[in-house]
Amino acid sequence: MREAPPTRMRSPLGRAIGLGSAKEGVEHWVIQRVTAVALVPLALWFVAAVIQLTGADFDAMQDWVGQPLPAIGLILLLIATFYHAALGLQVVIEDYVHGELARLGLVMLARLACTALAVAGIVAVLTLALGAAD
Amino acid sequence: MKSAERPLSPHLQIYRWQLTSVMSILHRAAGLALCAGSILLVVWLVAAAMGPEAYRGVQNFLGSGIGVALLLGWTVALFYHLCNGIRHLTWDTGHALDLRSTYSGGWLVIAATVVLTAAAWAAGIWHWVS
Numbered sequence: 079m080r081e082a083p084p085t086r087m088r089s090p091l092g093r094a095i096g097l098g099s100a101k102e103g104v105e106h107w108v109i110q111r112v113t114a115v116a117l118v119p120l121a122l123w124f125v126a127a128v129i130q131l132t133g134a135d136f137d138a139m140q141d142w143v144g145q146p147l148p149a150i151g152l153i154l155l156l157i158a159t160f161y162h163a164a165l166g167l168q169v170v171i172e173d174y175v176h177g178e179l180a181r182l183g184l185v186m187l188a189r190l191a192c193t194a195l196a197v198a199g200i201v202a203v204l205t206l207a208l209g210a211a212d
Numbered sequence: 213m214k215s216a217e218r219p220l221s222p223h224l225q226i227y228r229w230q231l232t233s234v235m236s237i238l239h240r241a242a243g244l245a246l247c248a249g250s251i252l253l254v255v256w257l258v259a260a261a262m263g264p265e266a267y268r269g270v271q272n273f274l275g276s277g278i279g280v281a282l283l284l285g286w287t288v289a290l291f292y293h294l295c296n297g298i299r300h301l302t303w304d305t306g307h308a309l310d311l312r313s314t315y316s317g318g319w320l321v322i323a324a325t326v327v328l329t330a331a332a333w334a335a336g337i338w339h340w341v342s
Contacts, residue, residue: 111304114297121294125287125332132339136264143260152257159250166243199254202261 106165113162120155127151140206149207153200160196164189231318239296242289249286284333291328295321 127148131139142148167188175181227233256274259266273279299317302308308317 111301114301118294118298121290125290129332129336129339132336136260136267139260139267143257156254159253163243163247163250167247170240170244195251195254199257202254202257205261206257 106168110162110165113158113165116154116158117162120151120158123151124155143203143206144209146207149203152203156196156199156203160192160199164192167192232314235296235318235321239293239300242293242296245285245289246293249282249289252282252286284329287329287332288325291332292321292325295324295328 127142131142134142143152168185171181171184171188175184256270259270274283299308299321302317308314
């Protein structure tokens with residue numbers, strides 16, 4: 079840190095007030111762990127399901143997603159995955175991107191992309207599960 | 213920031229590679245790879261929702277050389293990030309933080325990644341041919 083120029087009249091505490099912790103760091107850390115714990119069974123279940131679907135045609139895939147439990151599992155997987163991804167990408171961006179505008183922009187872009195991908199995946203699962211696809 | 217006159221601490225390339233630091237970097241790299249892989253998951257689901265033709269297109273891509281290589285890389289990244297993530301969660305509880313445990317846990321994660329990846333692909337190939 080650079081020392082304050084001597085002409086500055088405000089105390090170091092005065093300058094720091096309002097610039098410190100937004101009191102949200104713990105929430106980021108906790109949700110990263112909550113989604114991580116959720117993803118352990120969800121990811122293992124998904125890999126097992128994909129193995130079962132190896133070489134499956136469209137009808138078999140549609141039948142599988144049409145069952146309640148796979149549809150629920152896929153939606154939970156999408157939510158946990160993209161929430162976890164958004165938090166993880168934010169940490170990486172904040173570590174390596176030093177320009178303030180670029181950093182804020184990239185974190186925002188990561189969040190928007192993760193939200194859009196999660197919504198797209200959930201809508202696709204619901205479309206298949208509710209039988210709207212041909 | 214003015215820092216040129218101060219002695220600098222040695223940078224990354226000075227240090228000998230260690231299991232712990234390499235695994236830490238790989239955890240992050242695997243996480244980024246999984247972000248790309250999760251795009252593939254959404255493409256697969258959206259294609260299926262669009263109908264048989266779009267789904268067949270994605271399945272053909274996944275069955276191609278590039279597709280299989282991507283899926284293999286995705287499997288390795290997933291199992292590595294999963295196993296090493298459990299290692300991190302263990303650390304979060306305050307356990308296994310001593311030097312010996314970080315190394316034995318690290319080798320355990322690598323072994324589990326290899327075994328789980330091999331098991332998943334063996335099961336997938338067995339399911340494919342039968």
